[in-house]
Amino acid sequence: MALSPTGRRRAGRADPLFRAGTGAVAVLVIAVVLGILAVLVNDSMLSVRKFGLSFWRTRTWDPVAGEFGALPFIWGTLYSSILALVLALPVSLGIAIFLSELCPRWLRQPLAFLTELLAAIPSIVYGLWGIFVLAPGVRWLEVHTPEVLRRTPFFSGPPLGVGMLAAGLVLAVMVIPFTATVAREILKAVPVSQREAAYALGATRWEAIRLAVHYGRIGIIGAVMLGFGRALGETMAVTMVIGNNPQVALSLFAPQHTMAAVIANEFTEAADTLYLNALVEIGLVLFLITIAINGLSRLLIWRMDRTKTRPTVVKTVPLAA
Amino acid sequence: MTFLCALSVVIALVPLAFILFFVLRQGLPALNWAFFTEMPKPVGETGGGMANAIVGTGILIGLAALIAVPIGITCGVYITEFNTTRLAPAVRFAADILNGVPSIVIGVFAYAIAVLPFRRFSALAGGVALGVMMIPIIVRTTEELLALVPSSLREGALALGATRGRAVATVILPAALPGIVTGVLVALARVAGETAPLLFTAFNNRFFSTALGQPIGSLTVQIFTYAISPYEDWHRQAWAGATVLIAAVLAFSLLARAVTRRLERMHRG
Amino acid sequence: MEDEASVVDQPGIRIQTAVRTDAVPEAERQAITIRNVQFYYGEKQVLFDIGMDIGENRVTALIGPSGCGKSTLLRCLNRMNDLIEGARIRGEVKVKDRDIYGAGVDVIEVRRRIGMVFQKSNPFPKSIYDNVVYGLRIAGQRDRRKLDEACEASLQRAALWDEAKDRLQESALSLSGGQQQRLCIARAIAVEPEILLMDEPSSALDPLAAVKIEELIYSLKERYTIVIVTHNLQQAARVSDKTAFFWLGRLVEYGATPQMFTNPREKLTEDYITGRFG
Numbered sequence: 124m125a126l127s128p129t130g131r132r133r134a135g136r137a138d139p140l141f142r143a144g145t146g147a148v149a150v151l152v153i154a155v156v157l158g159i160l161a162v163l164v165n166d167s168m169l170s171v172r173k174f175g176l177s178f179w180r181t182r183t184w185d186p187v188a189g190e191f192g193a194l195p196f197i198w199g200t201l202y203s204s205i206l207a208l209v210l211a212l213p214v215s216l217g218i219a220i221f222l223s224e225l226c227p228r229w230l231r232q233p234l235a236f237l238t239e240l241l242a243a244i245p246s247i248v249y250g251l252w253g254i255f256v257l258a259p260g261v262r263w264l265e266v267h268t269p270e271v272l273r274r275t276p277f278f279s280g281p282p283l284g285v286g287m288l289a290a291g292l293v294l295a296v297m298v299i300p301f302t303a304t305v306a307r308e309i310l311k312a313v314p315v316s317q318r319e320a321a322y323a324l325g326a327t328r329w330e331a332i333r334l335a336v337h338y339g340r341i342g343i344i345g346a347v348m349l350g351f352g353r354a355l356g357e358t359m360a361v362t363m364v365i366g367n368n369p370q371v372a373l374s375l376f377a378p379q380h381t382m383a384a385v386i387a388n389e390f391t392e393a394a395d396t397l398y399l400n401a402l403v404e405i406g407l408v409l410f411l412i413t414i415a416i417n418g419l420s421r422l423l424i425w426r427m428d429r430t431k432t433r434p435t436v437v438k439t440v441p442l443a444a
Numbered sequence: 445m446t447f448l449c450a451l452s453v454v455i456a457l458v459p460l461a462f463i464l465f466f467v468l469r470q471g472l473p474a475l476n477w478a479f480f481t482e483m484p485k486p487v488g489e490t491g492g493g494m495a496n497a498i499v500g501t502g503i504l505i506g507l508a509a510l511i512a513v514p515i516g517i518t519c520g521v522y523i524t525e526f527n528t529t530r531l532a533p534a535v536r537f538a539a540d541i542l543n544g545v546p547s548i549v550i551g552v553f554a555y556a557i558a559v560l561p562f563r564r565f566s567a568l569a570g571g572v573a574l575g576v577m578m579i580p581i582i583v584r585t586t587e588e589l590l591a592l593v594p595s596s597l598r599e600g601a602l603a604l605g606a607t608r609g610r611a612v613a614t615v616i617l618p619a620a621l622p623g624i625v626t627g628v629l630v631a632l633a634r635v636a637g638e639t640a641p642l643l644f645t646a647f648n649n650r651f652f653s654t655a656l657g658q659p660i661g662s663l664t665v666q667i668f669t670y671a672i673s674p675y676e677d678w679h680r681q682a683w684a685g686a687t688v689l690i691a692a693v694l695a696f697s698l699l700a701r702a703v704t705r706r707l708e709r710m711h712r713g
Numbered sequence: 714m715e716d717e718a719s720v721v722d723q724p725g726i727r728i729q730t731a732v733r734t735d736a737v738p739e740a741e742r743q744a745i746t747i748r749n750v751q752f753y754y755g756e757k758q759v760l761f762d763i764g765m766d767i768g769e770n771r772v773t774a775l776i777g778p779s780g781c782g783k784s785t786l787l788r789c790l791n792r793m794n795d796l797i798e799g800a801r802i803r804g805e806v807k808v809k810d811r812d813i814y815g816a817g818v819d820v821i822e823v824r825r826r827i828g829m830v831f832q833k834s835n836p837f838p839k840s841i842y843d844n845v846v847y848g849l850r851i852a853g854q855r856d857r858r859k860l861d862e863a864c865e866a867s868l869q870r871a872a873l874w875d876e877a878k879d880r881l882q883e884s885a886l887s888l889s890g891g892q893q894q895r896l897c898i899a900r901a902i903a904v905e906p907e908i909l910l911m912d913e914p915s916s917a918l919d920p921l922a923a924v925k926i927e928e929l930i931y932s933l934k935e936r937y938t939i940v941i942v943t944h945n946l947q948q949a950a951r952v953s954d955k956t957a958f959f960w961l962g963r964l965v966e967y968g969a970t971p972q973m974f975t976n977p978r979e980k981l982t983e984d985y986i987t988g989r990f991g
Contacts, residue, residue: 145518155576159542216452217448217453222453234453246638248689248690250668255679320897324824387548390644
């Protein structure tokens with residue numbers, strides 16, 4: 124090997140350098156995640172120390188008076204996200220089933236493309252549409268709600284248009300493409316042999332579909348949770364249609380608030396450090412909740428992949444066949 | 445039952461049709477030459493445009509790419525090349541977490557590290573926020589594409605005496621490049637539409653500015669500001685802005701698709 | 714089951730086959746009559762002029778090299794090929810004098826009366842019990858007692874009851890491969906089909922498990938008509954009463970198993986059985 128002494132030395136040093144260099148950048152990414160956590164914890168310390176857990180039980184959010192109660196935000200976040208999920212789930216499942224089982228071949232690609240398009244629309248555009256198109260529409264609905272429903276706590280209050288219902292609807296529309304796409308992948312992954320077994324026993328097409336959904340139920344739940352995680356962190360579209368009123372209300376017509384929305388709206392106005400810390404504390408909890416939900420959903424979807432190839436292990440020892 | 449499933453497809457597509465319809469109906473008429481070349485007029489005056497915001501978005505995603513692409517690709521390279529170490533799965537996990545962090549929280553993070561120390565909003569801070577959001581997307585794309593490169597390529601390079609680093613830089617990365625470019629385009633499309641993380645990093649700027657150390661306008665924040673205002677004219681312009689935004693996102697998506705298709709054809713043939 | 718081993722003598726090739734020499738009488742009735750069947754995948758024809766009768770309460774084996782169309786024909790018998798896009802059939806397949814491809818025939822009903830067991834066992838990710846009674850449930854049977862009875866009866870007939878009776882609520886996936894296949898057989902017979910189709914039922918199993926399946930087939934013959942596709946010639950020779958040999962989509966020869974294996978009429982059949990090709 125005719126390699127000059129310098130050449131050999133260079134080659135020897137390059138590889139550890141490559142590894143160290145790329146490794147350093149990899150560590151940087153981990154550092155960023157830890158950094159986010161660190162920043163959130165550090166910049167909320169004041170609020171955490173001062174209010175403790177009562178922060179999350181207090182209803183009043185009045186920064187001017189120095190009262191910081193974050194209950195309305197966690198209430199609004201959970202209410203809007205769960206509402207969005209309830210609305211989105213049947214539609215997403217319907218789309219997933221349609222695309223994987225019922226759709227004529229020529230329609231498949233264009234529909235899939237349209238679903239992707241729906242997922243790519245920026246949040247602000249949904250918000251714009253929400254303010255000028257959806258909210259008036261919801262207002263019309265609210266005005267025309269029958270009297271008997273208006274007596275119930277869910278439909279009480281002035282018909283403003285903006286409020287929990289509008290927020291739930293916008294979120295549902297935003298969540299549907301994600302959940303539908305993941306659910307579709309899960310259904311596609313159901314082995315053909317399962318379906319054949321069902322048909323051979325005299326199943327109708329719908330019974331076979333039910334079986335496929337049953338087979339993929341864990342993954343579908345994971346898909347739903349993924350959508351839930353997205354809804355939790357959604358900011359712009361929600362803040363434009365929810366009314367931004369920090370109150371805990373049962374009514375769908377009432378304007379309310381969410382964790383992400385209050386940070387977006389009030390961060391630049393936070394005059395004193397305590398105010399800022401309170402907002403960051405809200406951000407910290409939002410961060411932790413979304414990580415937990417996303418982690419759980421990923422676990423479920425991953426579990427789905429593994430049960431395909433290996434059956435669940437059972438305690439009893441299977442006897443030889 | 446089939447009817448119900450088909451109905452759900454229709455239900456999902458109705459908002460899409462609605463949105464596109466309204467965006468085009470309200471936005472297209474408001475799109476004129478002035479929109480692309482003029483600055484916002486003072487409150488109360490009609491007319492003006494979003495030139496500064498459009499340029500601002502361009503600068504911001506440029507900054508984001510500058511930050512995220514090198515970091516993301518290098519990280520993806522590490523995960524693929526050294527995937528037997530203990531660090532690799534940890535990094536992958538961290539990237540996954542980062543991907544799921546709400547954009548507003550990323551904004552808070554960027555505020556803490558890029559706004560507070562300098563005591564002012566800046567384009568740089570906005571770029572940092574968007575960059576952090578782009579990183580996990582690029583890491584994942586790079587990882588997936590490097591895995592697609594046939595190992596025979598790597599072995600060939602190593603057999604010729606290349607060091608690992610050289611092999612990656614000169615043979616493997618170039619082979620995966622078209623796909624990585626696609627991934628970058630997709631990521632750019634995504635962050636171009638972000639508003640929340642810019643609200644308190646890049647903030648906003650009514651005037652034309654390209655200075656990195658100053659607040660800068662962006663299409664998304666401008667749309668937001670106009671949308672929540674009480675002025676009809678500003679509402680019109682908000683729709684126009686939305687049209688431009690969607691057109692840009694669509695353009696990026698189609699471009700990315702075209703590149704992916706060409707990439708597939710290359711690999712197959 | 715096996716009587717004497719007979720050796721098929723060919724220059725240079727000796728095959729040990731345990732062939733039953735007890736000649737089984739021809740069936741009194743034909744369970745399935747197949748006439749002039751042509752089958753196409755799109756433009757490509759894969760079955761040509763198939764005509765044969767399948768005797769009631771007999772085991773009929775379909776043999777032939779890969780791609781000869783035996784599995785395709787099997788799947789025609791319970792209209793499973795309807796699920797494949799572009800598949801077309803011409804001709805007649807009559808079960809109890811009714812053409813199953815005739816107008817106004819309910820394909821669901823056809824599939825209930827003609828059961829199928831697949832090459833790779835495919836139990837549902839449900840409990841053993843739920844697997845066995847699945848067919849009955851979708852047929853509308855809700856009575857818990859009837860389901861229990863049917864479950865026990867089917868598992869008994871599939872020779873799985875003793876191993877499964879204490880774990881009916883456990884996941885079917887916890888069974889071994891051979892047990893899962895017997896579960897699939899139990900599941901298929903729980904709906905009381907008249908005919909049982911088996912597509913290479915033991916090819917994915919180890920030899921011990923395969924033998925159990927063969928014994929099972931032999932015992933099931935009393936209640937059901939069985940058609941089995943197999944590429945294992947010894948298995949066909951051991952288990953079946955009549956054998957049909959297919960080649961390139963055509964039925965080459967069809968006759969009583971002992972005679973097919975010791976003294977086939979067609980040279981092609983002889984070449985295949987002695988291992989000259991396929």
